[in-house]
Amino acid sequence: MAGGNAIRGSRVGAGPMGEAERGEAAPRMHVSYFCASGHVTTPAFAADAQVPETWDCPRCGLPANLDSENPPPPPKIVPYKTHLAYVKERRTDAEAAQILEEAVSALRARRAAGEVIY
Incomplete structure (x- = not known):
């Protein structure tokens, strides 16, 4: 049996949710990056931000760029030399x-x- 002063469905310190209470979100743009493995990554940037030329693919770690026809080649791995x-x-x-x-x-x-x- 629950006490009479329990708060249900919320956590301590939680405030009202919703865009009206938080304020409006900044305008964003989504940019697609393409890696050599065929993965497409679409991070969101602020509308007035400068978009980087390359981005690391979160799935395989290879570099990705904005050109879907010519993604950057995988980096050449140099073996360890004794x-x-x-x-x-x-x-x-x-x-x-x-x-x-x-x-x-x-x-x-x-x-x-x-x-x-x-």
Whole structure:
């Protein structure tokens, strides 16, 4: 059995709803953006706002633009390169073998001189 002072169908702090109480909404325009996956996104902008050229598709994350015939291509994904991959771009196998031989001979000379190498 409910108490006599309960407010039903509303929450605390709720006021009257409706456009008359809130004021009129600002004029808006809807702009369609097209991505390479064929998705169409239509965000709303203020009527006097500057519309951006590109927009990220909320469904697939690809960039979208205003041209339905020529949507922007997906960005090229560059694979992660390790340090060794960058070194191999700069040095040939012959240069790497020469550098390794120089380093090994330097270590052997230090050991022959009695230096402790960890």
